[in-house]
Amino acid sequence: ETGVTQTPRHLVMGMTNKKSLKCExxxxxxxxxxxxxxxxxxxxxxxxxxxxxxxxxNSVPSRFSPECPxxxxxxxxxxxxxxxxxxxxxxxxxxxxxGNEKLFFGSGTQLSVL
Amino acid sequence: QxxxxxxxxxxSVPEGAIAxxxxxxxxxxSQSFFWYRQYSGKSPELIMFIYSNGDKEDGRFTAQLxxxxxxxxxxxxxxxxxxxxxxxxxxxxxxxxxxxxSGTRLLVRP
Numbered sequence: 287e288t289g290v291t292q293t294p295r296h297l298v299m300g301m302t303n304k305k306s307l308k309c310e311x312x313x314x315x316x317x318x319x320x321x322x323x324x325x326x327x328x329x330x331x332x333x334x335x336x337x338x339x340x341x342x343x344n345s346v347p348s349r350f351s352p353e354c355p356x357x358x359x360x361x362x363x364x365x366x367x368x369x370x371x372x373x374x375x376x377x378x379x380x381x382x383x384x385g386n387e388k389l390f391f392g393s394g395t396q397l398s399v400l
Numbered sequence: 401q402x403x404x405x406x407x408x409x410x411x412s413v414p415e416g417a418i419a420x421x422x423x424x425x426x427x428x429x430s431q432s433f434f435w436y437r438q439y440s441g442k443s444p445e446l447i448m449f450i451y452s453n454g455d456k457e458d459g460r461f462t463a464q465l466x467x468x469x470x471x472x473x474x475x476x477x478x479x480x481x482x483x484x485x486x487x488x489x490x491x492x493x494x495x496x497x498x499x500x501x502s503g504t505r506l507l508v509r510p
């Protein structure tokens with residue numbers, strides 16, 4: 287596989303469920319990101335990991351919990367979400383962080399919270 | 401609050417015409433500028449980047465940067481229906497944060 291792969295593509299969950307999003311990059315990049323994309327709004331940065339260390343937490347509620355076991359894998363653990371959390375969640379990677387980073391995005395997870 | 405502004409559109413152009421997409425930004429110290437294309441139901445894809453004032457051409461795409469006026473634009477020559485997508489402008493500001501605009505939806509009419 288090449289590029290950035292994300293699973294699942296679609297996820298429907300109730301407010302009491304616990305689920306996880308998975309991302310894997312095969313580009314040899316050092317930085318990985320979680321973004322949230324809601325309709326008609328700009329992409330919102332949630333978390334950044336650089337060399338598997340968290341470097342950014344953009345005031346994200348604790349019901350979103352990231353995990354980065356190594357530079358190639360990134361998870362987003364979800365629990366007790368709210369309906370307003372329904373959105374497209376995008377994983378991305380870049381060669382470096384806080385350089386002239388060019389982002390490579392995964393296909394995204396379309397999340398619906400009922 | 402540092403911002404990146406784009407007209408949401410849709411911008412409708414006939415096939416073969418030049419599509420001009422514009423973006424303004426508020427942080428005068430911004431350093432790097434990117435254009436991403438996002439097809440409906442797909443993820444964003446980087447198509448152009450520019451760091452210095454002036455024009456940068458890549459095939460049918462030209463990025464233009466004017467730091468004094470704080471705007472960056474994307475020209476698409478000989479527009480094709482396959483260019484119909486939402487184009488996201490992204491700006492790396494003076495604190496090295498990448499800020500995205502809301503995107504401009506482009507429709508190329510056959």
